[in-house]
Amino acid sequence: MHPATVPPPQPPSTPETLEIITHLLSDLLPSTLSITCFAARWQVLRSKLASLKSTISEISDSPHWSENPLLPPLLHALLSTLRRTETLRRHCSDASLSRGKLLMQSDLDMAAGWLSKQSNDLELLLRSGVLHQSTAIVLSRPNPTSSKEELAFFVKDLFTRLQIGGLEFKRKALDSLIHLLSTDDKSAAVVAREGNVGFLISLLDLNAHDSVREPAVHAVSLLVSAGDSPRKSVFEEGALGPLLRMIESSSAPVKEKAAMAVEFITADPDNAWAISAYGGVPILIELCKSGSLAAQSHAVGAIRNISTVEDIRVALSEEGAIPVLMELLVSGNAVAQGKAANCISILASNGEHFRNLLLQEKGLQKLLNLFHDCPNSDTLEHVLRAIYSLSASNSSYRVLSGSTMFIVQLSDLLKHGNIRLQHLSASLLAKLSISDSTKNVLASCMGSLVKLMESVKPDGIQEVGAKALVSLLSVKSNRKEFVKDEKSLIRLVQMLDPKNEVVSKKFPVAVVAAIMAGGSQGCRKKLVGAGVYGHLQRLAEMDVAGAKKAVQRISGNRLTSIFSRTWRE
Template sequence: MHPATVPPSQPPPAPLSPAETLEKITQLLNHLLPSTLSITCFASRWQVLRSKLASLKSLLSEISDSPHWSENPLLPPLLPALLSTLRRTETLCHHCCDASFSRGKLLMQSDLDMAAGWLSKQINDLELLLRSGVLHQSTAIVLSRPNPSSSKEELTFFVKDLFARLQIGGLEFKRKALDSLIQLLSEDDKSATVVAKEGNVSCLISLLDLNAHDSIRELAVHAVSLLVSAGDLPRKSVFEEGALGPLLRLIEYSSVPVKEKAAMAVEFITADTDNAWAISAYGGVPILIELCKSGSVTAQSHAIGAIRNVSVVEDIRIALAEEGAVPVLMQLLISGSASAQGKAANCISILASTSEYFRNLLLKENGLQRLLNLFHDCPTADTLEHVLRAIYALSASDTSHRILSGSTQFIIQIAELIKHGNIRLQHVSASLLAKLSISDSNKIAIAGCMGSLVKLMESVKPEGMQEIGAKALMLLLSVKSNRKELVRDEKSLMRLVQMLDPKNEVVSKKFPVAVVAAIMAGGSQGCRKKLVTAGVCGHLQRLAEMDVTGAKKALQRLSGNRLTSIFSRTWRE
């Protein structure tokens, strides 16, 4: 027997070019649209399908009029799927026109609904491409990223193309688009506004889903974290598109790098007080507290930053107490990074300033002593400021007030900050000094900061600095030796005289007037002579005539009633 002859295998047909595929789609549509008019069964479903086919025909006509449509890498992959959908729809049309076809009614309804769904998705993709404008320009495979000098139009087109790739393209297109988006946001903060306005932020947020591909999700959360860090408008856009919930889920269930980026994004989103309330709605408080306990150093810093942001909301403060946030704050003061320590101290200052309940909670956890330990060995000026503000807030407690007032070491340190710290540290240090009840010996020990306090009385910013400087200075002037030392300091005395000058409108006159009254409280002849020689009397006379608070009394202390007219006449002459 001869072996059976095996027919040679046929080579697969050559794939159609995009132009050929579009032509076949157009031909099929031209045949299919009139064919559906004669179908009588499932009339409502075929009416929906006919409407979608008509929309599709209009879109394809518009696409074919775009000179560069075939060069766009996003469109050709859509056409074979669209051709397949139309062929399935044509088959359904034949079945519904064939009276002898015995397919089940429910099954046919399901098939028609599926066809309508496919067409809807494909029409949406085509509309997206047309709306973005990317089909009207030659885009090659990858657009070059705009540089900072690029026009707004170039940047807008680039952003629209990126988001078209995110919505329509496959995995590789999405990955490249996200890489480009991350580079754009990293290099140019201003581009974030264009992304928020022109890009589909909702699409970007959808890529945070736990079911998304790991590599895409990691890139998406990175892009979101950069976007929210770039300004109010991008942050608002991301929040309003519902990013907070997915970001919190990523903190719960993702890898360490994703947790860090997600926590960073949550911190920036909650920095806007209008957004902070939403943390409770998504069950975010225990998630953030857990991240503070067990997260990486970077994740801890962002998590405590978010907790600090939301602690301004009363309802969330209650949740923080119930979920055990206070012991976590205490632990971060001891073992956290410099950034986490500063944010934890900031959070403590917010909580302690709201109510006695929180002050007691913090003190029970040894909060004051831990803050003092950190204060004595603070790593950065920013952390030091937050620690001082937390100590100031806790000083509202009688117990804390006594401890701080009796600590010579602490008092000397804040005096040094008044002399050598930046303006914010000077402000909070002077505020603490003015609030405490310190001994005369400690007032003498820190007399060296009086010149700095006089200088602070000239400061317009921060608000309240002039009053705080005056109060702290008057506290130290309750000691006779300090009054004598201040008037011996020629620079400070001249500053005081200049502040009293009615022509000097920068300084509120009631503060230097009160300081003069404090200097003269003991009736020292030496102090009186120094002040008179410096020219204080003339300014006080003028201020008394202007009815400045305390000026008349200070003038009386300085000159005595019987000499007032003499000093006044001498000044005028």
């Protein structure tokens, strides 16, 4: 016959465990007073035991302590430590049980360390307030109608589980945090205020378990994307360094999330400088070369953000960022192309050195190729800004001025693009030296330029609209075409009206002067008939720049016509 198997002893229930701990602490504290060996170490242990006794008393007084799932494993671990401490007390009190001095010192130090950690975990549980409310294994998530207090309590409970729970509790807490940040816009500010963001950042450490580190970086990326306050909190807790290390050595999905977080953190100019401190420039450049399309997009976005810092611009050129940016213009997705073009425009606007480096990599030609074939308006805007920045170079200026195809496309954008594209297109038309034959082709966009002159925003749009229009009116056929367009003529008269305070009067005055530059009697009659002359006279009396000269041109031609008619009679 087989001997009867003895079942393993069942661990005590949570109430029993708490009772045993209470008795052990009551016995241990006075019994350690008489120990004379290692007195300093036992004084430290007594202090920790006294603190634990107070904490255990508070837990006993909490109305829902027995319902919290985090407490049983903490109490069982504490009971084990107290029993070890009791054994150490006996060894130090009874000479016959003495052990080696160094071994005893080590055991006492370890016991003090365990007691410290377990005391901190229990105090954290108490401070969170979760022992004062009934909770389930996984606290129900707040809904959009939940109060601020309910949301704050959920966040506190979530971070408590994250900090002192086991691996499974941590995973569930992170899943809940990710769901909360993904579905509730107002939750990020509460997480930044009520949660332990520093502990969340500690989970990004490369030594952390993959099942915790990967959702942690996802949670951080959602947190920094939710607004200034959460982003500031994450940055100040030192997230940038760990995120860059994750980009270096993690899986592709984790790299994408980490790069996304870095892009959002560096979107704040006050944070962008720190990339250099963590050695992040070569890491981001390498990700642009070898990462997934999504990771490349976030990496080049971060590079665009940090390119506003002068010292980092130098580092970007030294680390070979410019050829990588050019490659993304050709091979990246639409988002990456737009961010690369935006970065190029920033670099090109910061001195001849960077413009020369960009042009050496055939930057203008690649931008023009993308401009001709780009269907995305956002990307098109960034490309056009980059082209405008490069136009400061004499060689680029000549190429752009002589490209009829490019200039015609600008006129199409003036007629059909959004206000930002119209602004950029007008700026280039006003800046470039365009041949008369090409100006003839652009006559159909003059009405669009007149409309830009009426626009209030963005700043500077009235001026570039007027300058581009004046440039086109240097051609005789365009002047005749303009005065035939009744809608444009009416708009011009309305802008000249002194009562119209929306438009600076020097711009429509400059347009009138351009129309009259050729001395055409037909143009003069159209302008006078539309009511331009009366407005100009009042503007001249108000000393508006150019108004007196414009009046002289119109009235001078009028007197010449009268004298000629009198002589003939």
